[in-house]
Amino acid sequence: MLICRTINEIREFVRQVRERGRTIGLVPTMGYFHEGHLSLMREAKKACAAAVVSIFVNPLQFGPQEDFHQYPRDFERDRKMAEETGVDAIFYPSVEEMYPAGFSTHVEVGGLTECLCGLSRPGHFRGVATVVAKLLNIVLPDKAFFGWKDAQQALVIRRMVRDLNMPVEIVTVPVVREPDGLAMSSRNVYLDPRERTAARVLFRSLQIAERAAAGGERDVARLQKAVRQEIASEPLVQIEYVEIRALPGLEPISRLQGPALLALAVRIGKTRLIDNTVLNPEGDQLAFDHV
Numbered sequence: 001m002l003i004c005r006t007i008n009e010i011r012e013f014v015r016q017v018r019e020r021g022r023t024i025g026l027v028p029t030m031g032y033f034h035e036g037h038l039s040l041m042r043e044a045k046k047a048c049a050a051a052v053v054s055i056f057v058n059p060l061q062f063g064p065q066e067d068f069h070q071y072p073r074d075f076e077r078d079r080k081m082a083e084e085t086g087v088d089a090i091f092y093p094s095v096e097e098m099y100p101a102g103f104s105t106h107v108e109v110g111g112l113t114e115c116l117c118g119l120s121r122p123g124h125f126r127g128v129a130t131v132v133a134k135l136l137n138i139v140l141p142d143k144a145f146f147g148w149k150d151a152q153q154a155l156v157i158r159r160m161v162r163d164l165n166m167p168v169e170i171v172t173v174p175v176v177r178e179p180d181g182l183a184m185s186s187r188n189v190y191l192d193p194r195e196r197t198a199a200r201v202l203f204r205s206l207q208i209a210e211r212a213a214a215g216g217e218r219d220v221a222r223l224q225k226a227v228r229q230e231i232a233s234e235p236l237v238q239i240e241y242v243e244i245r246a247l248p249g250l251e252p253i254s255r256l257q258g259p260a261l262l263a264l265a266v267r268i269g270k271t272r273l274i275d276n277t278v279l280n281p282e283g284d285q286l287a288f289d290h291v
């Protein structure tokens, strides 16, 4: 497995893969891998001849009061885990390599970013879209893989790729959960044991809405209320938002008709966590091809 710290090095690797007529899958990450990341890498290896993983904690997508400096990092651990999944190359650039002095171009995706996490994290999606556009331009993959845990991010990237005619297929991969239902996240390491136990309420609350929707409940306000009530039973958990919006455009809705995203963000102590599920009254399958 090759480790490339510069744009020239990863471009040379890409050139050699292309020379042999082989396809490339890109998995953009911020490192500190868990099973969710590994599932993206396995999908990339399955779908493409060569898989590239990028590890870059992107300062542009963190607000001034956010955890850029505390964000967990362990390159040696990540390197071993990526190697075990059969990844062919890691792109591991420095901040200076990605944003040299004078860098001043940003990608702004409208509409979709003006709700949910876009409201509570101003500038976040601009940072994500900018870095992902750069990574796609650097690696020029056939397919790029994103976890559905960050559903709004996946939708924003799909929209950017469509609007800017970027020649890449965006593949979304289902949320990977711990045995007790907590969605895997690099930020779960911030939770102390009491907070970790309290965090189980997130998945429980999503399941309450899933069951209610499967039982015929179509009223969005009632579904949202049921989720909020369940979360409120855990005093350590503060709700930032609980919302149901239409897929794929994230428009507000009052009744479930087509596939919809039930998304939530909470704070547990100092840790911000997000989770979601797709409510699809038309069918029981989670319809990832809808998005």
Ligand code: PAF
Pocket: 028, 029, 030, 031, 056, 058, 061, 128, 131, 132, 150, 153
């Ligand atoms: O999901 C992430 O880890 C990041 O937002 C991404 C897509 C790698 C961009 O920095």
